[in-house]
Amino acid sequence: FAASGLLLGVLYALATESLNQRAPASGLAAAGAIFAIGAVGALALALTMALEKGWLTVALALMVAGIAWVADKRPLPALRLLAAAVAVLVMARIAWEPRIVGTALGTTPIFNWLLYGYGLCAAAFAVGGHLLRRRADDAPARVIDSGAIVLTVLLAFFEIRHFIHHGDIYSHSTSLAEVALQVSVGLAMTIGLERLRLRTHSVVHDVGALAVAALTLAAIVLELAVHKNPLLTGEPVGGRFVNLILLGYGLPAMLAAALALQTRGVRPQSYSATAAVTSVALALAYLSLEVRTLYHGEVLTFGAITDAEQYTYSAVWLAFGVALLVAGMLLRSQAVRLASAAVVTLTVLKVFLVDMHDLTGVFQGLSFIGLGIVLLGIGWLYQRVLFPRPGAFPA
Numbered sequence: 001f002a003a004s005g006l007l008l009g010v011l012y013a014l015a016t017e018s019l020n021q022r023a024p025a026s027g028l029a030a031a032g033a034i035f036a037i038g039a040v041g042a043l044a045l046a047l048t049m050a051l052e053k054g055w056l057t058v059a060l061a062l063m064v065a066g067i068a069w070v071a072d073k074r075p076l077p078a079l080r081l082l083a084a085a086v087a088v089l090v091m092a093r094i095a096w097e098p099r100i101v102g103t104a105l106g107t108t109p110i111f112n113w114l115l116y117g118y119g120l121c122a123a124a125f126a127v128g129g130h131l132l133r134r135r136a137d138d139a140p141a142r143v144i145d146s147g148a149i150v151l152t153v154l155l156a157f158f159e160i161r162h163f164i165h166h167g168d169i170y171s172h173s174t175s176l177a178e179v180a181l182q183v184s185v186g187l188a189m190t191i192g193l194e195r196l197r198l199r200t201h202s203v204v205h206d207v208g209a210l211a212v213a214a215l216t217l218a219a220i221v222l223e224l225a226v227h228k229n230p231l232l233t234g235e236p237v238g239g240r241f242v243n244l245i246l247l248g249y250g251l252p253a254m255l256a257a258a259l260a261l262q263t264r265g266v267r268p269q270s271y272s273a274t275a276a277v278t279s280v281a282l283a284l285a286y287l288s289l290e291v292r293t294l295y296h297g298e299v300l301t302f303g304a305i306t307d308a309e310q311y312t313y314s315a316v317w318l319a320f321g322v323a324l325l326v327a328g329m330l331l332r333s334q335a336v337r338l339a340s341a342a343v344v345t346l347t348v349l350k351v352f353l354v355d356m357h358d359l360t361g362v363f364q365g366l367s368f369i370g371l372g373i374v375l376l377g378i379g380w381l382y383q384r385v386l387f388p389r390p391g392a393f394p395a
Contacts, residue, residue, distance in 0.1 A: 003046070004046075006042070006043065006046040008038075008042040008045075009038075009039045009040075009041075009042035009043040009045075009046060010039075012035050012036070012038040012039035012042055013035075013036075013039040015035040016035040016036045016039060016074075033076050033077070033078030033079070034078075036070070036074075036076055036078060036079055036082070037078060037082055040063065040067060040082055040086070043063065044060065044063065044086070047059045047060065047063075053100070053101045053102070053104070054100045054101045054113050054116060054117050056093075057090060057093050057094065057100060057117055057121065058116065058117060058120045058121060058124075060086055060089060060090050060093070061087075061090045061120065061121035061124040061125065062120070062124045063086050064083050064086050064087045064090065064124055064125060064128040064144060065124040065125075065127040065128040065131070067079055067082055067083040067086065067128070068080075068083045068127070068128035068129075068131035068132050068144070069131055071083060071131070071132065071135075072131045072132070072134055072135065075135060080132055080136075080138070080140040080141070081140055083128055083132065083140055083144060084139070084140035084143040084144060087125060087128070087143055087144045087147045088143065088147075090121060090125075090147070091147055091150070091151075094117070094118075094121070094151075094154075098154070098158065098169070099113070099114075099169060100113045100114065100116075100117030100118070101113045101117070105162070105167060105169075106167060107162075107166050107167035109159075109162065109163045110159060110163070112162065114155060114158050114159050114162055114169075115155070115159065118151050118152075118154055118155035118158070119155055121147075121151050122147075122148050122151035122152045122155060125144050125145070125147045125148035125151060126145075126148040128144045128148075129141055129142075129144040129145035129147075129148055129204075132144060133145075133200065133202065137201075137202055137203070142202070142203070142204045145202060145204040145205065146204050146208070149193070149204065149205075149208040149212075152189070153189065153212060156182075156185045156189065157182065157185075160178060160181045160182055160185065161178065164177060164178040164181075165178075174223075174228070175228070175235065176224075176228045176230060176233075176235050176237070176244050176248055177244055177247065177248075179219060179223040179224060179228045179248065180224070180244060180247040180248030180249075180251070180252070181247070182216075182219060183216055183219050183220055183223075183224060183248070183252045184247070184251050184252055184255060186212055186213075186215060186216030186219065187216055187252055187255035187256060187258075187259060188255060189212050190209055190212045190213045190216060190259055191255065191258055191259050191262055193205055193208050193209035193212060194209050194259070194262050194263055194266075194267075195262070196209075197209055198266065213259075213275075217274070217278065220252065220278060220282070224248055224249065224252070224282075224285075225285070228248075230244065230245070230289065230300050230301075231289060231292065231300045231301065232301070233301075234299055234300070234301040234302075236298040236299055237289075237293060237298050237299075237300065238298055239298070240293055240294055241290075243293065243298070245286055245289045245290055245293060246286070246290075249282050249283075249285045249286035249289060250282075250283070250286040250290075252282050253279050253280075253282035253283040253286055254279075256275050256276075256278045256279035256282060257275075257276070257279040257283075259272075259275040259279075260272045260273075260275035260276040260279060260335075261331075263275060264333075272335070273335055276335050276336065276339060277339070280324070280339045280342070280343065283320065284317070284320065284343065287316050287317070287320055288313060288316075288317075291309065291312050291313055291316055292309075294312075295308070295309045295312075305358075307358070307359050307360060307361070307363040308363065310354070310355060310358055310359055310363070311355070311359060311363040311366060311367055313350070314347055314350055314351055314355055314367050314370075314371070315370060317343060317346065317347040317350070318344065318347045318370065318371065318374050320343055321340050321341075321343035321344035321347060321374075322340070322344075322374060322377075322378070324336055324337075324339050324340035324343060325337060325340035325341075325344075325378065327340075328340055344374075344375075344378065347371070348371065348375075351367055351368065351371050355367045355368075
């Protein structure tokens with residue numbers, strides 16, 4: 001049956017090519033489209049007979065790229081619609097069984113059927129969408145481009161779950177490590193889509209970047225800040241420096257900062273400002289949780305805050321505020337300088353409302369003296385560098 005289907009597909013393809021070689025005539029394009037559809041249908045039938053499980057899904061996805069290539073060489077409108085229809089069929093097949101091969105998925109990290117099924121399908125869709133966009137960024141091209149983005153996101157999501165839960169992507173539990181990886185990958189994908197949309201000017205890549213960014217922000221706010229916060233859950237974070245805090249808060253803070261820089265001037269100011277605020281909040285959380293780890297070990301829910309720990313929070317926050325101010329000056333970014341002002345203001349409030357009440361002896365004195373010196377330095381910077389008086393010598 002598979003050989004018969006393949007032979008029939010070849011005959012239909014030859015008939016399509018023969019009609020394309022003829023002089024234009026009434027009904028010729030429609031006849032060519034019918035034969036082209038027949039060729040694809042026969043090939044799909046042959047694949048269905050010859051392949052099973054994951055390979056059938058991959059083969060159908062590769063057909064999308066193949067049909068798009070033919071449509072680029074032989075611009076029959078029916079071929080574009082056919083490519084989109086096959087793409088929808090592939091997505092429906094994956095939605096029916098997200099594991100691609102069912103229980104045969106295995107436990108090997110990364111190199112498993114998730115990579116082959118989702119990765120090859122996503123690559124085929126990306127190629128197909130690119131080929132269709134050469135002639136028009138129409139509905140079929142957008143359907144296939146959307147499929148490529150969805151498959152790429154699902155590939156990363158399921159690979160992380162597969163790795164964390166030893167092959168069980170349907171596990172009902174989550175952990176800080178899993179959320180941390182999902183957030184970092186989400187931010188990296190957003191940065192990639194932001195760069196891609198500037199090249200393609202595709203509305204799909206534009207909306208895709210916004211959608212992935214929104215989902216990642218939701219994970220940061222709901223999971224990292226609340227549900228999986230080790231300060232609230234008591235989940236062990238590992239070593240003192242290389243730990244889940246670095247993975248869950250430090251790395252996402254750097255990626256969010258990169259996203260803010262990537263979108264500056266090419267997105268509305270509110271978008272890049274949100275990315276910058278998220279970066280600062282994650283960095284402040286990382287520094288605070290890291291201080292807690294240094295004083296209390298891998299479990300952060302136990303142990304009273306000592307004078308030394310309380311003072312360290314103030315010192316670290318103040319140093320972070322100064323670092324942001326320097327970064328804002330180097331980048332000539334008012335938003336970063338405003339973030340610096342916010343962090344310094346938060347530190348001032350902590351010193352007067354918390355340190356004054358809780359700290360005693362030398363730590364209380366160091367807290368106020370250090371704050372005073374830094375505030376004088378910041379004032380000098382603003383006066384001499386950012387807003388110099390006429391005739392003043394800029395430092």
